[in-house]
Amino acid sequence: MSDPTVLLVDDEEELRLATAQALELQDLKVEPFATAEDVLTRISYGFSGVVVSDIRMEGMDGMTLLQRIREIDHDIPVILVTGHGDVQLAVKAMREGAYDFLEKPFAAPVLAGIIGRAMDRRALVLENRRLRAAAGKRDDIEVRLPGRTPIMVDLRYRLRAIGATDADTLIIGDTGTGKEVVALALHDISARAGRPFIVINCAALPETLIESELFGHEAGAFPGAMRPRYGKFEHGRGGTILLDEIGSLPIDLQAKFLRVLQERTITRLGSNESVALDVRFIATSKVDLEAEVAAGRFRPDLLYRLNVATLRVPSLAQRQADVPLLFLQLVREASARYGREPMDVPPEVISDIAERDWPGNVRELRNAADRLALGLDMRMGSAASDDERENIRLADKVGAFERQIIASTIAAHGGSLKPVYEQLGISRKTLYEKMQKYGLDKRLGIGEPEDG
The missing domain is CATH 3.40.50.300 (P-loop containing nucleotide triphosphate hydrolases)
Structure with a gap:
């Protein structure tokens, strides 16, 4: 495997060369490119480095490059850079799989730090693939965690x-x-x-x-x-x-x-x-x-x-930088679980999510994602408005909807629970808790669910 390399793409020559030199001073190996098309000739499933690309370029832009790279290997980290401060574009890039997003002007050590973490992630992905190949197993740990x-x-x-x-x-x-x-x-x-x-x-x-x-x-x-x-x-x-x-x-x-x-x-x-x-x-x-x-x-x-x-x-307080992307993933999972169309999360919602405390950690964040996917107000607290109280009254309807989904999924799998919680994207424990809550068992009768 070749040494980890930063493939740097920017159609502005002066900025491209200056950025490359600054990164090299941070002890990074850099290959600069003027066009996104040229970068694609260096991308392969075993590529061990990171791609840093300007998002707005003549010809193929950074967003298209991101899509093309993910078609080759969706685990290659792509860091997108823009000078336009476009928050909506940043959110879209993250949702479509960008590793990170950086706004111009930026300090070289900041970009180098992001690149270093991205390279660590890529090294783990490649090492894990080698281990999986040796053991004959599939590993989706990064999706789960x-x-x-x-x-x-x-x-x-x-x-x-x-x-x-x-x-x-x-x-x-x-x-x-x-x-x-x-x-x-x-x-x-x-x-x-x-x-x-x-x-x-x-x-x-x-x-x-x-x-x-x-x-x-x-x-x-x-x-x-x-x-x-x-x-x-x-x-x-x-x-x-x-x-x-x-x-x-x-x-x-x-x-x-x-x-x-x-x-x-x-x-x-x-x-x-x-x-x-x-x-x-x-x-x-x-x-x-x-x-x-x-x-x-x-x-x-x-x-x-x-x-x-x-x-x-770790608690979410110990990894606050993960909260926005984690929330977007949970919203996607919730939309699929409830049979809803994938939704675009407004930038102001993501900003609010990033600033809030989450004492209930991922479980609380998942609840907020579920409420958003169901069209309910995400706000919590005792000082509820009339609209919030109306949403609370909708909880019974939501529960009935959830019960129907779980019951139909159990029936579809003939009472086998493992494919049920895998299809619904929830843990075995959560499935059992919901079955107990809604009085479901494997045979879709009333009473306690069985183990197994």
Whole structure:
């Protein structure tokens, strides 16, 4: 593979040469071009560099060049430059796949910084393709966990490194950051991808039946146990078990789970026989488990056992620069999910989104994207206007619409849930929560949805 190169396109010779010289002083390898057509002769699926192009040029302009490059390889970073301050054009460029957008005049170190991050991203894409080719797997991690900030690039890098192993993993992150998305991505790029992925919500397990739910039981193990039953641990054999919010496990059960981690065996209630357990465990937590250890609510030996491999999922406050593009992606997904036509998000909406705080993180941002796709007001708060109160009254209609979509999709797939949540673009956990909310099960009857 050739050294990473910046292909610089500008039909103004003086500016082109000055920019090239400034970037070379930033230790970047630059090839300047006067026309976009000439650049296309250098683009290939294995191109290891970055394209920087003026957006307004004679002949083929920057937007057309972007489209042509994406036809060859949609993962090649293209940075577009304009001197016209056209916000709408900037939004359009981002929506159509530009890596970034820079307005003239700009400082060379600023452009060099953007190029450096783009090159890091391109290097990861190419390396990941080589790994996929070697392993025979498809990897869509950047689609699942989008973001160009260094903290997200690092998360994806660490996720791929850990995913290639069979190590038990602890995922830390605030509410709504996407911890389950990270966990499922770990499973899907591992050697266990074709095996079960079992989600156990530790905070929602019924306290009186928690051991039976996890370990299973034999007939007669307790009143009402009429026949043997596999627990969730056994259902996950050969695959991955996600313990969501592990800090909610009762302290006495933590000791039993620690033994499972160490010995990789379980014993059903009412039995003396051990059952071998070939699984990978992933645990998530929104609370500081070290603080829980100090408070006596979490076992230190269990924390140390889980803490071998740790991934920290950043909040939106830690990656604010990702918010506009992430919102645009969520709007596209919401439009597809609700059967709406793709929409152009007004620049003023994107500016408002970028300036707002998102304490609920990606989950809250997704809700805002859903409301926009459905034509509802995105604003929240108790001081609602008459229009906002009217939108609230529309919530029941929206719920009925969503229920109809989920029910019809389940029916279309004959009760198989995996293709349902994949088609709807939601997580397995979200699908189960919505099925419970709307009283749906696999057979489209009324009642609790089943696992599986």
